[in-house]
Amino acid sequence: MGNDLLERRARLLGPNVPIFYDRPVEIVRGQGAYLFDARGQRYLDAYNNVAHCGHSHPRIVKAICEQAGVLNTHTRYLHEGILDYAETLLGKVSFPGQLLMTCTGSEANDVALRMAQAVTGKRGFIATDNTYHGNTTAVAHLSTRRPPIGGWPDHIRRVPAPDSLAPLGGSLDAQPEAFAANVARAIDELEASGHGFAGFMLCPIFANEGMPGVAPGFLDPTVEVIRRAGGLILCDEVQPGFGRIGSNFWGHEWLGFTPDVVTMGKPMGNGHPVAGLVAAPQVMAAFREAFGYFNTFGGNPVSVAAAMEVLRVIEEEGLQENAAEVGAYLLDGLRELSHPLIADTRGLGLFLGIELARDGEPASAEAGRIVEAMRDRHVLMGRVGRAQHILKIRPPMVFSRADADELIGKLSDCFEELPA
Amino acid sequence: MGNDLLERRARLLGPNVPIFYDRPVEIVRGQGAYLFDARGQRYLDAYNNVAHCGHSHPRIVKAICEQAGVLNTHTRYLHEGILDYAETLLGKVSFPGQLLMTCTGSEANDVALRMAQAVTGKRGFIATDNTYHGNTTAVAHLSTRRPPIGGWPDHIRRVPAPDSLAPLGGSLDAQPEAFAANVARAIDELEASGHGFAGFMLCPIFANEGMPGVAPGFLDPTVEVIRRAGGLILCDEVQPGFGRIGSNFWGHEWLGFTPDVVTMGKPMGNGHPVAGLVAAPQVMAAFREAFGYFNTFGGNPVSVAAAMEVLRVIEEEGLQENAAEVGAYLLDGLRELSHPLIADTRGLGLFLGIELARDGEPASAEAGRIVEAMRDRHVLMGRVGRAQHILKIRPPMVFSRADADELIGKLSDCFEELPA
Structure with a gap:
């Protein structure tokens, strides 16, 4: 068969x-x-x-079924569902933020890149040399497994991922500063190239990189470098988020830094295609004022019913x-x-x-x-x-x-x- | 309230x-x-x-509920659902094609652009000056309501949309040839600019343009121009598709031409986030060999259950x-x-x-x-x-x-x- x-x-x-x-x-x-x-x-x-x-979780299946039987339309009409969900989700994020909903983590990351462009007026991004942030054209530029169609673009610079077999700077102790120094160099290159530095997209636990030798505080020197350069920290929580790491609800909480944008996806609807991002209000405003973003299926009543039940199940179970x-x-x-x-x-x-x-x-x-x-x-x-x-x-x-x-x-x- | x-x-x-x-x-x-x-x-x-x-269609709600209660996982495991759906959907397309599934029409169009790049090795695209094909970074470049974040890119050229108040070429009769002549000019510009011509993305009934004075055969001269230049025709059927236009299942059938890629979205799952595209096998192969595309939620068993029931309901009702x-x-x-x-x-x-x-x-x-x-x-x-x-x-x-x-x-x- x-x-x-x-x-x-x-x-x-x-x-x-x-x-x-x-x-x-x-x-x-x-x-x-x-x-x-x-x-x-x-x-x-x-x-x-x-x-x-868990697969086929009965409560989440029920939430989807009940809402699908009542209404499933877009967010250009008013609906309490997305607002109740936003209130609940934002209450779980460590900084004051606002919610934008999409259908996939790729779409969320694609928006996050544009948020950084809208805020900074620049277009250069940094990612590690062993990562994956999704499959849209723009986001695939950050991914390193295969060259993107059309070739590697000049406005993306890669920094060596942290590594446990061969730590940056020669030792695990030296790795945080060495990582930050590479980021600083990439920022200089982007500024010199004319693209400018818009932001750094990363998974806070370096999931695709294999979680190599990172610990709370690891990113502190890098965050300082990015802040000094005026770029945004775009934190891809698709893998660590929603309590997976046990100690915290989000990876960045465990690392101990505050990003400008947190993107989320896979676990958010337990398999229902729902994703999104939380951004600081000034970041959301810059994006929303620069571009009339609308996502037909994003944040529809069924998607938020699934996502809301996921949050309840995480807590109650x-x-x-x-x-x-x-x-x-x-x-x-x-x-x-x-x-x-x-x-x-x-x-x-x-x-x-x-x-x-x-x-x-x-x-x-x-x-x-x-x-x-x-x-x-x-x-x-x-x-x-x-x-x-x-x-x-x-x-x-x-x-x-x-x-x-x-x-x-x-x-x-x-x-x-x-x-x- | x-x-x-x-x-x-x-x-x-x-x-x-x-x-x-x-x-x-x-x-x-x-x-x-x-x-x-x-x-x-x-x-x-x-x-x-x-x-x-129809809103909350009981058969489609039931299909979603039943499948969600059994399994909802990704396509890196084998599953008959996506294959049965592909067989049924491809049977409704007028050329031999293969299916790729995504969650949104934007994602489908984003892939379609890369397919044309993969086939032609070029990166220039043409769209009309009054259109919308979605919200990813790459696809938003084609949309004309607002400048994309980062500004209008040079590799996209716009041709005047057909118009019924002020027909191209001065009359509705002259409009098809005038439209094609503008496309030919845009192709020349793209080739001269070094981007080259990869493809033309369009809605076959010019839905966002307001369906202005188009009739079967309208695109014949344009199709000839595109074929001669070696570009692909990327047909966005998000609005006309799935029988909406009554006379045909797809807009391009009514117009009377064969595209290289047909993208689809909104109506495909009756509100469930499901979308995708059908491409000629050599186009699909060029893309699949150039890029390891995987969409976590795309084509999952629940999405295809919804989409399959939509096809059945269209036919049986x-x-x-x-x-x-x-x-x-x-x-x-x-x-x-x-x-x-x-x-x-x-x-x-x-x-x-x-x-x-x-x-x-x-x-x-x-x-x-x-x-x-x-x-x-x-x-x-x-x-x-x-x-x-x-x-x-x-x-x-x-x-x-x-x-x-x-x-x-x-x-x-x-x-x-x-x-x-």
Whole structure:
């Protein structure tokens, strides 16, 4: 059946459509932290952050159904839904902000870039050299996996991502200042090039970079450099946000800085296409006055019903607390795994990484082998990092201690089979 | 209550968030072609094409609920849903194509531009001087209502939109060749500038331009010019598509040409955030090989369940036929309206326009007055055209003869009150 589906997929969707695993899985049902294939086999989901509150969460499904049966239209009519949601969400952000809603994190990041342009009148941006912020033309310019169509543009400058195998500045202690110094250099280059410096877009926990050796205060010198240059800090919270890191609701809170714009996406509607951003009022005003932005589906009553129920479930089911507690338990267990290739095991709540290296060099192929072996044991996980050498564990927030035990046990088996 | 909501809206969402009407309406419920405000008052919806099959259509709501309760994940696992939908949708397109799914029409158009770049290796685009294709950075470059943030880019060239008050080339007969000649000139400019010519993005019925004096064959000379130059035709079917024009399922079929890419959005999921594009296989392959495009929410099982049910409802409820029949009835009735300012009344299925002019010049203020007066009579409609002087009627496809009678009657009253 898998082969039939692959053939149909290539015929109907074209070549090179991204897919997971050498032996792709056909998923037909989801519940909590579990996915089920067409043969009824259960997979433990240790990867999908979109199903933040768990797959097919009944309360969120109900919220979507009830609102879809009543009204689903756009925001050019008045509706209390988006306002109630904005009030609740903004109450969870550490600075006074305003909300703009979109359908995808890519759209939110695309708007955030224009906000920085509207505020500064400049067009140059900085991102790390190992990141991904989305798939629109403008946002793909920041992503580093593949050259964007049309080539690398001159108004984007990349700074070396923090790294734990080869820390910037030669040591983990020196890394924060070294990172900031590179940002300062990139700002100078952008100003010299005539583009000017509009802002820095980053994930505050450097999720795509593999969370390499960052800790609270890491960005303090960088924030100072950016503020001095008059640029904006555009904080992509698509991965760390909504309590995933356990200790805090947002990644930037944990790092300890205040961004100008916070963008959010994947977990926001538990799979319903809802995303958005929170911006400081003067930033929102600059954008709203420069450009008549309207998003047809953004902030519609069904989207906000889904998003509102996600916030309620996170709170009422204690999912942030669960991320902290199960995340810590899982991290402890993963740290007991022993294999010569394991260079570092780290985690923030329910976002964990195991970095594989040989002689200080990324062990990419072995990381790939572990992911495939885990898939064969019915545990779904992924990889990140500059060489895709870091195992990525980022399950739904309902992940339990028993799930953690299953993950650790099977991972232990896979490492045992892995040649040193 | 309206004022409270406006105050909360400004406080929570910021200034200048687009809204309809001098006296905005608070809509809380929708059913078929009707919307209801917080006081239970009924409004006839003659504007919203998103609720294509009618507001809160029970079959589409049911499809969303059922699938949301089972699984909602991304396309990097195999799933039959997107393949079944692709098969059905592609069967309704007049050329052999493949499907790529996104969440918004803006995202689809953003991808379409990159497809043309991937195929041609060039980056210059042409659009009309009175259009809108969406809100991403790249797509906003094509839109003409407001300068994009960062200013007008050099790689976009605009050609004068067809016009019924002042036809290109001096007469409606001469307009098709005159339009094509301007496109040829723009292509020459792009080639001379070094950008080269990648493609022309257009709505085949020139919806935002107010459907001015176009008829089958209108684009034939333009298509020839584009083909000769090696560019792609990117056909934005967000407004005409899915049977709205009655005679055909797509606008380009009615015009009688074959595009390279067809983009679609608003009506595709009846309000659920689903959009996408169909491209010729060699175009899809060029894009898919140049760029690893993945859209987290695009084509997820719930989105395709909604979209599939929309296709079924269009067919089983005969909505395209209804658009043809009620549209013709409505057009006849609107043509009997008599007022010195009515310069032209035209329509394609359930997409109709009434152009207001005084001495050959757009009567924008009066069009605005009619829209507000209709809102006060609880009929929702809008305006389009280079001077916003064309009344726009584009209701859900379940619009009935009785709805048409109500619209005509109230419009007649409004015109009676309008000073000549």
